[in-house]
Amino acid sequence: xxxxxxxxxxxxxxxxxxxxxxxxxxxxxxxxxxxxxxxxxxxxxxxxxxxxxxxxxxxxxxxxxxxxxxxxxxxxxxxxxxxxxxxxxxxxxxxxxxxxxxxxxxxxxxxxxxxxxxxxxxxxxxxxxxxxxxxxxxxxxxxxxxxxxxxxxxxxxxxxxxxxxxxxxxxxxxxxxxxxxxxxxxxxxxxxxxxxxxxxxxxxxxxxxxxxxxxxxxxxxxxxxxxxxxxxxxxxxxxxxxxxxxxxxxxxxxxxxxxxxxxxxxxxxxxxxxxxxxxxxxxxxxxxxxxxxxxxxxxxxxx
Numbered sequence: 001x002x003x004x005x006x007x008x009x010x011x012x013x014x015x016x017x018x019x020x021x022x023x024x025x026x027x028x029x030x031x032x033x034x035x036x037x038x039x040x041x042x043x044x045x046x047x048x049x050x051x052x053x054x055x056x057x058x059x060x061x062x063x064x065x066x067x068x069x070x071x072x073x074x075x076x077x078x079x080x081x082x083x084x085x086x087x088x089x090x091x092x093x094x095x096x097x098x099x100x101x102x103x104x105x106x107x108x109x110x111x112x113x114x115x116x117x118x119x120x121x122x123x124x125x126x127x128x129x130x131x132x133x134x135x136x137x138x139x140x141x142x143x144x145x146x147x148x149x150x151x152x153x154x155x156x157x158x159x160x161x162x163x164x165x166x167x168x169x170x171x172x173x174x175x176x177x178x179x180x181x182x183x184x185x186x187x188x189x190x191x192x193x194x195x196x197x198x199x200x201x202x203x204x205x206x207x208x209x210x211x212x213x214x215x216x217x218x219x220x221x222x223x224x225x226x227x228x229x230x231x232x233x234x235x236x237x238x239x240x241x242x243x244x245x246x247x248x249x250x251x252x253x254x255x256x257x258x259x260x261x262x263x264x265x266x267x268x269x270x271x272x273x274x275x276x277x278x279x280x281x282x283x284x285x286x287x288x289x290x291x292x293x294x295x296x297x298x299x300x301x302x303x
Contacts, residue, residue: 039067039276040065040276043281067092070096071124089129090125093124095118098114104137105144106152123167125169140179141179157171161198170199172200173200176207203227214256215257223268230279232251259300263302277290
């Protein structure tokens with residue numbers, strides 16, 4: 001429905017007291033040409049339901065999409081059926097092998113395995129109607145130097161690209177706690193060295209709080225950001241209780257300045273549409289709370 005027609009119909013419904021909920025729903029997801037769809041990870045849905053009923057639940061709670069880990073363990077036909085019956089989209093998959101068999105590994109056999117795994121994930125993403133596969137770029141540790149990780153990671157990405165170029169699916173590199181690509185300028189340089197339109201960034205807003213500010217990364221990576229993961233983070237809890245404890249805070253209750261983050265997303269004219277929750281899951285009540293908190297975050301976008 002065109003905006004003009006929508007607003008005309010809203011005015012007709014106003015006398016019946018129906019305009020407010022419809023208009024609120026419209027404004028939640030469309031802000032001055034910035035379209036945002038709400039997603040969540042499949043593993044977050046902790047209700048004893050069939051796949052189809054989980055899709056229905058997600059839709060009832062105000063989400064638009066679900067993200068799975070892959071290669072898939074769930075029959076792909078079942079996911080397509082649930083997608084088609086509910087309208088819930090499957091915009092992206094997260095490769096599940098990139099931690100145990102990283103792109104940066106010194107062993108060529110390990111790198112060969114991850115190439116095949118990522119290619120399979122891309123193929124599954126295409127079948128589901130998605131356009132992005134999340135991939136961790138590598139790991140730096142006492143056995144793998146930064147220089148080695150850089151060279152191996154880029155070389156492995158370049159092995160993947162010829163196998164996926166005609167799929168229409170992109171590789172989204174995510175910032176994680178892997179001791180690698182830990183500044184926005186470095187992340188941009190990494191993408192520039194690969195220099196391929198099918199490789200961009202899957203930006204995790206919460207992950208970066210350990211050593212930076214998300215609005216800085218968004219400014220630097222700009223249009224190379226394909227999608228966003230949403231988490232909250234408390235630096236106080238990190239400092240007082242331990243690194244991973246920083247995530248133990250509710251959405252909107254931590255140190256992320258969501259107003260600044262959303263302004264940055266507007267400033268880069270984000271076209272990826274999706275922002276997907278990656279936080280502790282639960283039952284219907286918990287997921288409804290997360291959906292409401294998500295809406296509060298989106299409310300910082302100026303319409």
